[in-house]
């Protein structure tokens with residue numbers, strides 16, 4: 001039996017990564033896809049664990065080789081999902097979670113029409129901005145680009161099967177857990 005693909009999308013800084021870390025701690029049977037990106041590693045990020053950090057040339061070679069399930073440019077960098085590990089885990093019957101932005105989520109909807117697609121919303125844009133700033137990982141220019149893109153992504157929320165507002169963290173985590181485990 002093949003596993004289920006689950007797509008988690010939402011604006012940068014909304015808390016997707018934090019929610020998934022807590023979810024995976026409870027549900028180790030789930031597989032979280034490790035993306036490739038051309039952005040520089042943040043403090044504490046490890047190549048092959050948090051992302052595969054590629055040069056632009058390497059990323060473009062992976063696109064040309066058909067090695068990415070989906071890919072997109074986001075805030076000046078490439079991001080994409082290496083296809084081989086995802087397919088291997090699905091073939092083993094394991095559910096796979098992709099934490100990806102909107103353009104990638106749209107591509108996955110074409111490739112895996114039965115994917116469970118979940119959109120994470122902030123309580124409001126001011127809270128989102130505060131979370132990105134307080135995270136302390138992005139330059140002022142990068143924050144502005146991410147906030148502009150956030151508006152575009154939030155406008156597409158109705159394309160998704162489910163929406164979760166990440167206001168109170170525990171409430172959002174319970175909602176996510178219940179959607180993923182009933183999938």
Ligand SMILES: Nc1ncnc2c1ncn2[C@@H]1O[C@H](COP(=O)(O)OP(=O)(O)OP(=O)(O)O)[C@@H](O)[C@H]1O
Nearest residue numbers: 011012013014015016017018131135166167168169
């Ligand atoms: N419910 C919440 N209430 C308050 N702060 C939160 C909540 N959820 C997450 N955060 C904080 O918001 C910040 C952004 O979270 P996180 O890095 O998980 O976002 P993200 O959606 O994965 O961002 P990106 O897409 O840029 O990787 C972190 O500092 C995190 O601790």
Ligand SMILES: Nc1nc2c(ncn2[C@@H]2O[C@H](COP(=O)(O)O)[C@@H](O)[C@H]2O)c(=O)[nH]1
Nearest residue numbers: 012035071072074079080081099100101104
């Ligand atoms: N289309 C894809 N989007 C991805 C992938 N991996 C991560 N992302 C999204 O990029 C932005 C920015 O991430 P950050 O780590 O630089 O803050 C965020 O929305 C991620 O969900 C991917 O493989 N494909």
